[in-house]
Amino acid sequence: MKLTEKFAEVHNAFFKKTWSPMTGGILLAFLAILMVIWQRPWGIVGGLRNWADWFFYLIGLYGEAPKHALYYSSSVMDLGLLAGAWISAVIAKEFAFRMPPMLEIWKGAIAGIFMGLGATLAFGCNVGGFYCAIQNLSASGFTMMIGLILGVIVGLKYIYWEMEHLMPGPAGPTFLDKLPPFLGYVAVIGLIVAAYLYAGSSVEGVPLMAGYLLIGAGIGFVFHRSRLCMVNGFREPFMTGEAAMGKAVAVSIILGTIGIGLLKFGGLRETELYVEAAFGWGSLVGGFIFGTAMVVAGGCGSGSLWRVAEGQIKLWVVILTFALSNSIFRHYFGEWGIMEKLGYAVYMPDHMGYGGTIILVMISMALWYLVIDWNEETSKFVMEM
């Protein structure tokens, strides 16, 4: 085999073939740990809310200007995720604007509103409220997980009902589906230039944006290459029995918990990072609402965002209403004092030590892995249409 042929083979494996969910899950854990090493945990909804806050500020609803979207960590992470997923989609020739039927647009709009409410109550979406919350040793991650599972069952029941009673109607056009792959490599150069510009800034805090951007882009790239999807991980055990995504998420959480747990144990990061006062009804009810809505939306916080970068217009609508509603709910719930009544901040090592907490996470995720793997063979939990 010539060297050029080997290059083409490796390029194809890296940029064009779909990676396994487990590859995605392991790499996602690595990047989530890297984000904490850099400065703070990874998140999705904070950045979306920042963009919506700007909208409400500019139309005069909010009195105080939000943080600058290009100098705010959560926003830059999301921009990085979008860029990384877009690069992956364009190089793999999977980018296209895909206009859905009208029913799907309405579903996306309504589901996004409820996702915004759920993420407000749980102090985060499936990423900040569940995935990263558990990795950061917050008990609220577990209560949100229970809420998410219950919500997914209700969301699936709705989808089944819809299958029998509603027709989606004709789809709109697909366009810009032939973008040349070299644009993806141009975007990689653009990302590197932007990171250098951030890193070279003398303004306090701005050089940190370089890491948020690049690690965020890595997360977006990994998500799109592996099509890792947390909705899928929760939904498929009940819909088809498929467990690959769920198992990847479980392993990813274990790996991330070990890494971030050690950083906190060693005093390298503040223990209160991502330990929100949501352990209680906030994360449970928020998880339930978010879980129901994400099934109808066809994407969670992370899954919707990387599908935006792939050009799926339904998920553009989801992200739009998700961001706007989260901003509104967070703003007014804060003003009305509701955010202080959602639950308690429970840092699990305070109650069972670091060893006990990591063992608890490993056992609970291993149990989830075991149950959905068994269900994949037996279909015990699969809900028939």
Next chain:
Amino acid sequence: MSDNKKAPDGLSVAMTLDAKGLSCPMPLLRTKKEIEKIKSGEILEVLGTDPGSRNDIPGWCSRSGHEYLGEKEDSGFIRFYVKKK
């Protein structure tokens, strides 16, 4: 890592499902529903625009026992072929 299996030419299709514009999980759910309407050995053609269907439909076929025959690229969408068990 997975390759996209190419469908052979000249397949005789019993039914076509238009799932263009639908995103996950609707193309797979509609496929599950429509395949009930054809006979064993017949072929269902699914038209879709969601790249995720490239994983979802073959994965579902391998679990449910239906034969995934492959896909064909068309102008702005993909044609998937499933032979009912």
